[in-house]
Amino acid sequence: MRLLTTLSLLATAGAFVAGSTVARADLKGSLRALHINASFPGDASYASASSAFNLRFTFKPAAVTYPKSPQEVSEIVKIGAAQKLTVVARSGGHSYIANGLGGKDGALVVDLQNLNQVSVDSSRGTAVIESGNRLGDIILALGIGGHASFGGFGFTSRQWGLTLDTITAVNTVLANGTVARVTNQNDPDLFWGLRGSASSFGITTSIEVTTFAAPPSATIFQYAWDLNVTAAANGIAAFQSFVQTNIPPHFGGEINLVRGPTAGTVTFTLLGGWYAPVDGLNATLAPFMRQMPRAPRTTVQTGTYLDSAVVLAGGSLDTKSKPDGHDTFYAKSLMTPEGSPISHGAIVAFVTYLAKQGFASKTEWFVQLELYGGKNSAINAVAPDATAFAHRSSTFTIQFYASAPGKVPPYPSYGFTFMNDMVKTLTDHSPKNWDYGAYANYIDDKLVDWKQRYYGAHYARLRSLKDKYDPQDLFTFPTAIEE
Template sequence: MSGILRAVAFVLVALSCPLTHASDLRGSLTSLGINASFPGDASYTLASSPFNLRFTFQPAAIAFPKTAQEVSEIVKIGAAQKLRVVARSGGHSYIANGLGGRNGALVIDLRRFDKITIDSVKGTAIIESGNSLGDIASTLAQAGRALPHGTCPYVGIGGHAAYGGFGFTSRMWGLTLDTVNAVNIVLANATVSRITNQNNPDLFWALRGSAGSFGIVTSIEVTTFPAPPSATVFTYTWNLTVADTSKGIAAYQSFVQTDIPPQFGCEVNLFRGPASGTVTFSLTGGWYGPARGLNSTLAPLLRQMPRGPQITLNTGTYLNSVVDLAGGSLDTKSQPDSHDTFYAKSLITPENSPMSNTAIHAFADYLANEGFTSKTDWFVQLELYGGKNSAINAVAPDATAFAHRSSIFTIQFYASSPGKTPPYPQYGFTFLDGMVKTITFNSPSNWNYGAYPNYIDDRLVDWRARYYGAHYGRLMSLKAKYDPHDIFAFPTGIEE
């Protein structure tokens, strides 16, 4: 066969196979009574819309099961048709992995898995994977309970708990995944399983840090905590020069390594300053002890900062603090989630090798100058993970697949396109890459920093080491055992 004929034959096969698969897929799902949306359907555009509009993936179908058994049937269909299968909980994956991370995936949308069952006697809860953080906080609060988690009410519990789950109560209670006692999951062989440390310690280990690579989690069983009787949300804001920004970050880094109580959680947020050569520096967080204790806790840091910050303090119930940090509402039903067009990166800084003064100064200078002229809408967050008395770092390094148990900060670098609309400009990537390099290039050559899997970066070359560290080899072995045909495959997922 000539080269031209071979090329024509290849094109004909490529065109016919998707149509055949789509027809088979629709028929298979319809015969089981499983609702689904396919390319060309009126519902498809909305159903396949990502949170981050930098991506425009086209799944083969988006299925909306109601039971774990239906999830099992979908996994069987996907395996039979050699489709990659992914779960979507809240749809907030930074690189649209909830849509497969590339074209052609079979998406299992878990929005109908929205039950929360609380056992007030045991202090536990069963949370289905379609719940948002806003739903969870509101429901638990009605029973006087709480869980460590992030502040955005629209984020789904599925990915949040699968890869970490940081919030301002995490120094007191740990990450969301640290509260998980059992995982209800559909595995690659389509079995519906309840995985615990007692019946399958290896898989239970992997599910707390990389669950999406091993199955479709339909619910998690967690330990909850009594909601604190009082909570204070605080914000202190300055507009600073490069020198004062450097001093502020260095002071913050030193302060958090002192004997601060676990009831204190915070982050430093950095934004474009009002003029070239300046940075807006905002210290914000939650204090979950008696209100009178906040001033004495913060005093050593505030003494090292310039005078006259803008201060906002809001003391009330724990639920009030969650609402405040969420922007004023936990209601995710009456208002649709927003979209953005952005790129994000992260660094997790090691406790045994804090950022050097040289790195801090270079970083501050970059923000104050390049940051002022950048056309992107950017921010940086230095989230406090560690320091003494941190429940995150109290967990043994190898107790879960989450690899970062000796850190100080998780730093998120985030830049949106002008107007938050596509296309995303090349200068946005260059800007954030340069920002991160001011820290990494001014640190030791063997600096053992990490990256946070929930701030996922599709351009991170060494993601295996940065996200999973020394755990990646063990995760690969478990992937080969539990998903040998790589059914649950997506960018930066565990490879078999």
């Protein structure tokens, strides 16, 4: 059996001010004439259809459409272009800043939930995954579209690469309505850009990927400690050093940090996956574990690869078994350069902040240090310019995430200050030229230098592609590549 890899123009003033009723009537008529299902302002379904995952955002799209084929996607794109609307794709709908709603009022949303087929060719070791699939249909509960477009990390990524590294073809609808199958052979430049910033260039209807043989067994492990500042800082430093030793590619993991039980402490958890016979796990972890106190809370679960997915999902992989949840939050990210590790001073300042200000904060926060690099990482083995994903020499992707009290609006202003100051404890205690990046699937609507942090030197090439394939900026959202 083979399994998949691991599986991220507002209407013109005339149209939406004086002529808003006419424009929307034309839009509704055009879509209905083609029998394309859609939800419009005033419809009973509209509030739910236009609801963002992050309730900090309350945008009002011109319509939310539900195409059933790439051809219907093409017709929607043509209608949007004719009416000078922004057109955006929504796969799982979990964009941190509601980019799947256009990031502003008046967008034409292409919701891909009906494009939800997966076909596997076991003889060739390939699969075709339509963009409406949730990762639960593949692995977890997010949408495959954004996940694969901007990276796609999981605990098997050090062994198999990011999701976008497995893509061999992208089936997309371009700004002129063309339905195209894009490969490295027929359009290497666009294929490059689609693997790192796909939603700026088209509506991806499906991806074709390489599959891998399921490992003989899979183990999900978790070790948790409640630590003071010194012990937690030493733990992060020890893990950073440990991953530069000869750890195998089938080891994946992350450090999770949350509020500790008392002021001056944090709860420190090592969570990871081991995709090989379990008898090698303890020997691999031993150099790190010897530098830590005995873990008071330990869970090690071994089974099949599918069993491991169920464990990480927290239960059923059935994405239709429960409705989508919502949150009200602000998130940031930081990708640490492998050639310039986090200094011990920065680690101490960071953990001190979590243990003191973090303990006192009214937000519900967590921090994840996801292991991208280290020895034998397939992520970093890919050439820096092979795809539009710009960060092929990172050790960690750090996600900083804080929810409003009760996870409901409004989001408090102190939450933004808390998060920005948290990240600054790392950047302010690092070299002035510290060349860190940021991860586009943990998108930050307040990041000023986002072009550099998300795309680095690749942004100039991406902008040239935008000029060629979408010169009218049809596919636009706050962090889209700009023509």
